[in-house]
Amino acid sequence: MGNQENLSNEEIFETMNTGKKMLFFTAGWCPDCAFIKPAMPDIMKKYDQYDWITVDRDANLEVAQHFGIMGIPSFIALEDGKELGRFGKGERRTPKEVEDFIQSIA
Structure with a gap:
């Protein structure tokens, strides 16, 4: 399905109510985000x-x-707007930990 970036708040709220979505919360100043970011294209x-x-x-x-x-x-994993699970809480995570989370909600 791909990755969508640079969406407005309204666009995110509109799109999250249909289908299976995975929200990846990040920020440019976040060192733990920078740690996982290189692995994200392969995970996605x-x-x-x-x-x-x-x-x-x-x-x-x-x-x-x-x-x-x-x-x-x-x-945060969503299906038709309903939360399936969440993972992170601002701690540094390895690609394997992210994949384990995704597999746990499959």
């Missing part, structure tokens, strides 16, 4: 049953507040 390609949405926590503060995101990087 491997788990393409999700439509990935990269959410900039600062640019999309309304979305981050809606989901109660206090730390980044964080991941």
